[in-house]
Amino acid sequence: MKSYKRSEELLERELKVSPLAAQTFSKSYRYFCRGEAPSFMERGEGCYIYDVDGNRFIDYMCALGPITVGYNDPMVNGAVIKQVGKFAAGSLQSECEALLAEKLCEIIPCAESVRFVKNGSDATTAAVRLARAYTGREAVLMSGYHGMNDWSIGASENNRGVPKAVCELTKNFRYNDLSDLEEKLREREVAAVILEPIQSNGPKDGYLEGVKSLAHKYGAVLIFDEVVSGFHYALGGAQEMFGVTPDLVAFGKGMANGYPISAVAGKRELLSQIEQGVFISTTFGGESVSMAAALATISILERPGFYDHINKIGKMMRDGIVRLIDKHRLGDVVSVSGLDAHSGLAFDGKGSLSYLDVQSVYSQTMIDRGVLVFALYFLNGSHTEKEAEVYLDATDEAFTNIRRALELDSVEPLLRGGKVDPVFKRNIK
Ligand SMILES: Cc1ncc(COP(=O)(O)O)c(C=O)c1O
Structure with missing residues (x-):
C-alpha cells in the first residue's frame, strides 16, 4: 500500500492558512479519497508524476489541460532557461511576443490579430468585452464553462457573490440544439454567442456551422472558447478540426506546456478596438518566459504525427472503456463521453449508492494502481500504448470493485479512507 504521510502533513498545514489547500477547485483533496491519495506533487517527467512521499503515478490529469507535450520537456526547459537568463516581465516587450503573435496567426484559422493575457478566464x-464594444449590446449567450469572471459564473448555479444585474445579462443555451439557440437569440439583442465547440461527444453534423449562421443572422459575434479544445485535438483547435471559423477565440491551458499564458485572437476589426481604448491590459500579459515556453511547445506540437499519436492512444483508451463497461454490465452507472483525445467517465448512483460513492470506488482503485485521473483523462505527447494498457487494466479492476459495491449495495467494505466530496456537487443521484 502506498503511504501519503508527507502529503497529509502538508495538507493539514496548508488547510490552516489556505482554503481547500489548492488554488484550483478541482485539484483539491476533496476530489480524491482523503488519506488514500496524494495531494502534493514533487516533480513530473513526461506523463509521470512523483508525489512528496515518493509515489509514482501515470498522470492523466495533465494539470487539467496545460501539459500537452509532457512534464520537464528538455526543449521547453531549454527555451525557458534561456529566457530566464534575460528577463521575465520587462519594461519593454520581448522578441518572443512578436514571434508568438505571428505564430498564432499562422496556425489558428480565425486569428488575424492576437492579445495575450494569463488565464483562460481573462x-x-x-473576447466578450470586445464583442460588447463592437455590437454596442450587452447580453451574452453561453454554452459550457468559461471561467471565474462575473459575466459567466453569474449564469451558473455557482453564482454566489455576483451582482444580480450582472447575472441577468448572460443566459445559457443548450449544446447541439440550434432551435434553443435561435429561441434565445430572438428574445433580446445579443452581443456574443460563446461556446465550447467540443462538449459531450462533439458537435452534431452541421451544428457549429448552424451556430455561426444564427449568431450572424441576429447580429452577434461568435466566440469559440477553445481554452480546453485548443492544442489538444489539432494544432488549429476545434475550428480547424470542424472547418468552422469563429469571429473570436479564447485560448489558454495547453499553449505553453504548463506555463501561464492565454490569448484572445480573431478578426482584426474586433481586436483593433483595443487601439481605440477597449480596455484589455494586464501587467503580466507580455511576461516573456511563458512566451518562450509557448514557442517551444508549439514547435513540438507542429511536428508531423503529433496529433495522430494523441488520437491513436486516446482511441485505444476510449474503445477500451466502452468494452469494459460492457464486460462488467455497468451501463446504468458508468457512461463515457468525449472525443478520443480527451474523454472519460461519468458516474450515476444506483440502489443506496450515490454517484459519488461509485466515483469514490473508481478513484481509490485507480490511485491504488498508480493512475492519477479524475473522471475524464487528458493526454500529452509522451503517453504511449504502455501507459494506456496500465490505465485499462486499472479501469478493469475499478469496474470489478464497482460491480461488487453494487452487489453489496454499499461501498463501506471497499473504501479505506474518505469519499470523493467535491465542493460543487450534481443535484441528481
Ligand atoms: C472551457 C474553459 N474556458 C475557460 C476556462 C477558464 O480558464 P482559467 O481557469 O485558466 O481561468 C476553463 C477552465 O477550466 C475552461 O475549461
Missing part, C-alpha cells in the same frame, strides 16, 4: 472575458 481570455474569454476579453
Whole structure:
C-alpha cells in the first residue's frame, strides 16, 4: 500500500492558512479519497508524476489541460532557461511576443490579430468585452464553462457573490440544439454567442456551422472558447478540426506546456478596438518566459504525427472503456463521453449508492494502481500504448470493485479512507 504521510502533513498545514489547500477547485483533496491519495506533487517527467512521499503515478490529469507535450520537456526547459537568463516581465516587450503573435496567426484559422493575457478566464472575458464594444449590446449567450469572471459564473448555479444585474445579462443555451439557440437569440439583442465547440461527444453534423449562421443572422459575434479544445485535438483547435471559423477565440491551458499564458485572437476589426481604448491590459500579459515556453511547445506540437499519436492512444483508451463497461454490465452507472483525445467517465448512483460513492470506488482503485485521473483523462505527447494498457487494466479492476459495491449495495467494505466530496456537487443521484 502506498503511504501519503508527507502529503497529509502538508495538507493539514496548508488547510490552516489556505482554503481547500489548492488554488484550483478541482485539484483539491476533496476530489480524491482523503488519506488514500496524494495531494502534493514533487516533480513530473513526461506523463509521470512523483508525489512528496515518493509515489509514482501515470498522470492523466495533465494539470487539467496545460501539459500537452509532457512534464520537464528538455526543449521547453531549454527555451525557458534561456529566457530566464534575460528577463521575465520587462519594461519593454520581448522578441518572443512578436514571434508568438505571428505564430498564432499562422496556425489558428480565425486569428488575424492576437492579445495575450494569463488565464483562460481573462481570455474569454476579453473576447466578450470586445464583442460588447463592437455590437454596442450587452447580453451574452453561453454554452459550457468559461471561467471565474462575473459575466459567466453569474449564469451558473455557482453564482454566489455576483451582482444580480450582472447575472441577468448572460443566459445559457443548450449544446447541439440550434432551435434553443435561435429561441434565445430572438428574445433580446445579443452581443456574443460563446461556446465550447467540443462538449459531450462533439458537435452534431452541421451544428457549429448552424451556430455561426444564427449568431450572424441576429447580429452577434461568435466566440469559440477553445481554452480546453485548443492544442489538444489539432494544432488549429476545434475550428480547424470542424472547418468552422469563429469571429473570436479564447485560448489558454495547453499553449505553453504548463506555463501561464492565454490569448484572445480573431478578426482584426474586433481586436483593433483595443487601439481605440477597449480596455484589455494586464501587467503580466507580455511576461516573456511563458512566451518562450509557448514557442517551444508549439514547435513540438507542429511536428508531423503529433496529433495522430494523441488520437491513436486516446482511441485505444476510449474503445477500451466502452468494452469494459460492457464486460462488467455497468451501463446504468458508468457512461463515457468525449472525443478520443480527451474523454472519460461519468458516474450515476444506483440502489443506496450515490454517484459519488461509485466515483469514490473508481478513484481509490485507480490511485491504488498508480493512475492519477479524475473522471475524464487528458493526454500529452509522451503517453504511449504502455501507459494506456496500465490505465485499462486499472479501469478493469475499478469496474470489478464497482460491480461488487453494487452487489453489496454499499461501498463501506471497499473504501479505506474518505469519499470523493467535491465542493460543487450534481443535484441528481
Ligand atoms: C472551457 C474553459 N474556458 C475557460 C476556462 C477558464 O480558464 P482559467 O481557469 O485558466 O481561468 C476553463 C477552465 O477550466 C475552461 O475549461
